[in-house]
Amino acid sequence: MKKLLTVFLFAYLFKLTAWGQPAPAAPLKNAPAKLPRAADGKPDLTGIWQAFGVALFGETGELRPGEGTKSVWGPPVGPAPYRADLAAKVKALASDDRLNPQVQCKMAGVPRITGSVVPFEIIQTPKKIAILYESNHTFRIIPIDKPHPTDMYPAYMGDSVGRWEGDTFVVDVTSFNDVTWLPGPGHFHSEDLHVTERYTLQPDNTIYYEAIMEDPKVLTKPWSYRLILRHTPRDERIMETDCAENNQDPQHIIPAPVP
Template identity: 35%
Template sequence: MRIQPARSFVVTASIALAAILGVWVALAMPAFAQFDQTKPAPKDLPAPSPDPQNIEGVWFKAATIDDPVARAKYGDSIQPPPLPPMSQEALALHDQRLAARMSGHPLLDPQVKCAPAGVPQMMFLPYPFQIIQTPGQVTIIHEHDRSNRIIHMDQAQPDPAPPPSWLGHSVGHWEGDTLVVDTIAQRPENLMYPHLPMTEKTHVVERFRKIDGGKKLEDVYTIDDPKYYPTPWSGRMEFLWWPRDRVLEYVCEENDHPEDAAAAAYH
């Protein structure tokens, strides 16, 4: 049987259009879905605890207007994120990494070799995490690269500081409704978004607090490192109460995680 040329074109075009749409939906939807804050949660999901000092549960990065990543990706006009005041040396390191990325040949971050993303960079990543509170400890289980943050609630920072590690050494305490987390001794290869250098002397203080009736968790972080930054600087991010989800197994070395598609679209 011979198909008329015109009809053949329509059939081919339809198939091509369907295929393009299918690929677009498959690639783009996970990235959009994670920012869908309007979708109602099923009714049997747990509600946030009324206790302000109970922040247990699964949380997920929210895209907010003061989030440089989301703004750069989804803003009406693509603006470079605001940079903190920094030394010439830090600016040069930043510019070098940015230029390499824009040229299509980015420099290898430690995360490319599957190192945990460090503090506070890991909190920027669009993956869920679970907070578990037990006596003397707050533990944050991140799906991304299985980065397990242990925050000691029953001790001060050791002196001298422990040897540098990818996640550093964190201690915390409550100030009313705010969990204050103090992190030192991170590996100097760690970076902060966007392409900002840090050292093993970088001192990070995060202030976590439930807002919006416990539907959101706020993290205001302050970075102090006189080597690169003349004054301490701060940023803020929000996480959504996300009880519908669980932390899954993520193996960076295999790079086979289904959410990698979302992560790739996000960055």
């Protein structure tokens, strides 16, 4: 009987972690000692990174030896757990891409920007980590072991503070405006959005990225977004983009029927 209870307990725990809930700490494939480290001993996140995308590998689909073809990690993530009474709003927004904040050339927000098809650069110091995104020339400066300011104002990219939990860099992001979307079509959020990002460097020099999104006004439970970030294959520089300079799209988009 005791054995049976243990089996049920394990099954229950597995179910809790397998569907959109915060995953356990990213598994390291080898001994952490093999990680590239900064002078202060922390894993070295410095460099140009990108989630899997066209610009990273080129259109020939080139892959570097040893990196495999995986683009996500962890247990499967279910659909965004929107409140039932908001499902129609999500569908309506998703059906008309003119309403997509990125079509309107707005900053992509967190964590959507991490999945952009253009790269970003991490600059790491013991006291601050800066992320310079090519997407819309956006940046975040993340103080380490500091509290959020008390006079925060709603912002596209929110306000970020970071801390090291072992070898994982954890970023707490709050003070969002309600203009950006979460990953996925029509995935609006409220100003109560709270994002916890986890950047875990792997021995193969990739980063397992997880963003846990909580927004009690629109989501019924936390939702996860996971990516594998890779260094770009060539010596890249973050380039300038100004999305609004010649944005012809909104006037040519044909809305789809709302399902």
